[in-house]
Amino acid sequence: MTHLKSLRIIATLSLCLFYMTANAQEGSWKGDLDLGGMKLPLVFNFSADGCTMDSPAQGAKGIKAEKTVDADGTISVTVGAIGAAFNGKMEGEEIRGSFTQGGMSLPLTLKRGKVETRRPQTPQPPFAYKTEEVTFSNAGFTFNGTLTVPEKMTRDTPVVVMVTGSGQQNRDEELFLHKPFAVIADALARHGIATLRYDDRGYGDKSVRFADFTTEDFKKDAEAAMTVVRGRFGKTGVLGHSEGGTIALMMAAEGKADFVVSMAGMVMPGSETLLMQNRDGLKKAGVSDEMTEAYCKALGEAFKNIAEGKSVGTECAAQVPPQLRQMFDKAVKQCETPFFRCFVALDIRTSLKNVRCPVLAINGKRDTQVDCQTNLDALRQGLTGCRPCIKEYDNLNHLFQHCTTGDFREYQQIEETIAPEVLETMAKWINETTKP
Numbered sequence: 001m002t003h004l005k006s007l008r009i010i011a012t013l014s015l016c017l018f019y020m021t022a023n024a025q026e027g028s029w030k031g032d033l034d035l036g037g038m039k040l041p042l043v044f045n046f047s048a049d050g051c052t053m054d055s056p057a058q059g060a061k062g063i064k065a066e067k068t069v070d071a072d073g074t075i076s077v078t079v080g081a082i083g084a085a086f087n088g089k090m091e092g093e094e095i096r097g098s099f100t101q102g103g104m105s106l107p108l109t110l111k112r113g114k115v116e117t118r119r120p121q122t123p124q125p126p127f128a129y130k131t132e133e134v135t136f137s138n139a140g141f142t143f144n145g146t147l148t149v150p151e152k153m154t155r156d157t158p159v160v161v162m163v164t165g166s167g168q169q170n171r172d173e174e175l176f177l178h179k180p181f182a183v184i185a186d187a188l189a190r191h192g193i194a195t196l197r198y199d200d201r202g203y204g205d206k207s208v209r210f211a212d213f214t215t216e217d218f219k220k221d222a223e224a225a226m227t228v229v230r231g232r233f234g235k236t237g238v239l240g241h242s243e244g245g246t247i248a249l250m251m252a253a254e255g256k257a258d259f260v261v262s263m264a265g266m267v268m269p270g271s272e273t274l275l276m277q278n279r280d281g282l283k284k285a286g287v288s289d290e291m292t293e294a295y296c297k298a299l300g301e302a303f304k305n306i307a308e309g310k311s312v313g314t315e316c317a318a319q320v321p322p323q324l325r326q327m328f329d330k331a332v333k334q335c336e337t338p339f340f341r342c343f344v345a346l347d348i349r350t351s352l353k354n355v356r357c358p359v360l361a362i363n364g365k366r367d368t369q370v371d372c373q374t375n376l377d378a379l380r381q382g383l384t385g386c387r388p389c390i391k392e393y394d395n396l397n398h399l400f401q402h403c404t405t406g407d408f409r410e411y412q413q414i415e416e417t418i419a420p421e422v423l424e425t426m427a428k429w430i431n432e433t434t435k436p
Helices: 002-024 180-189 215-229 243-253 270-284 289-307 314-318 322-334 338-345 349-354 372-382 420-433
Strands: 027-035 038-047 050-055 060-069 074-079 084-091 094-101 104-112 129-138 141-150 159-163 194-198 236-241 259-263 359-364 389-393
Touching: 038 060, 050 074, 084 104, 129 194, 129 215, 141 180, 141 215, 159 180, 159 215, 159 243, 180 194, 180 236, 180 420, 194 215, 215 236, 215 243, 215 338, 236 243, 243 259, 243 349, 243 359, 259 420, 270 289, 270 338, 289 314, 289 322, 289 338, 314 322, 349 372, 359 372, 359 420, 372 389, 389 420
Parallel strands: 159 194, 159 236, 236 259, 259 359, 359 389
Antiparallel strands: 027 038, 027 104, 038 050, 050 060, 060 074, 074 084, 084 094, 094 104, 129 141, 141 194
């Protein structure tokens, strides 16, 4: 009897431990994965009936996961959507364990709390300017936007139409709670410059296949936006970021803008930009130079075939190292969409000679998405019909934030949305360029 009683006590204690552990870890827990010197914050939101995972640096929130708690207090989380798992155990006020994904396991220690995000530059009321909600149409889509107007607006007030970068974005070009276009619109309005920013086509409509649209489609959207402000303001320009910067230059070459501001606009061919991004990513992942060059050579040939409207061909895939074959196949499949077929073939260098209007082109030297040197050099060589203002900024990334490495994983971690000196440069240049 005594033996049985002891077993019951042990079982009861184990059950108590299970419930204590299960209840103790309810709430949000945060931790950083160390990816070779880069920190990737993760947040697990535990509740009584399950959990979700957030990856703030990647803009992912509420990823569904399954949670179990063993009798010994081990907490196991499976995140099926991304093929990841976390296993850990409570030790005092921490959950210590490991995060596994794609065959790689990294230590991860969780502490209570969420990742606090500060965005001190995001404009807050009261505003020293006026805003109007506007709508316009193109290609069967209705666009919603915000017209920001300085309080002392006159017929000579300049205006810029703002064009976002790649991917479907809202009018603020919002990313990781950063709102670059809202910050720019605020700064320009305070310098007497009006702006029109708008949500991308189909924004908020999950039935719209955004990959079916091309850079040429987005240029026509920007042209439709121009009709909203043409005639109301003295000088009408285009300010674009990344792909939007490319569109601004395309519109300038067609004589559809009085002036343009290209922020990290891609000038080199899309295929070369994608190869640069892949090469940089493989290098940071620790892939050998030999494997990287073999992969990029095969990918370059695949891009050439795609740009010419041909199939990729088995000979391209045959050159890829076996360890990178899955990644190669995924990259090629992505290029089957209308957007990427157009993007791979896109090369605006031949049209730059047609640009006659003033151009301000800026890039950060630590931009890892649109290389500063090669793209600005191409502009210097190609803009023979005008006198452009071209500026390079030390220590700024693709979003024009002061940064350490320029890697995209830093975007969320940096509190600054856009460097103040960039805002000052754009406002000063636009005002000087559009003086009556």
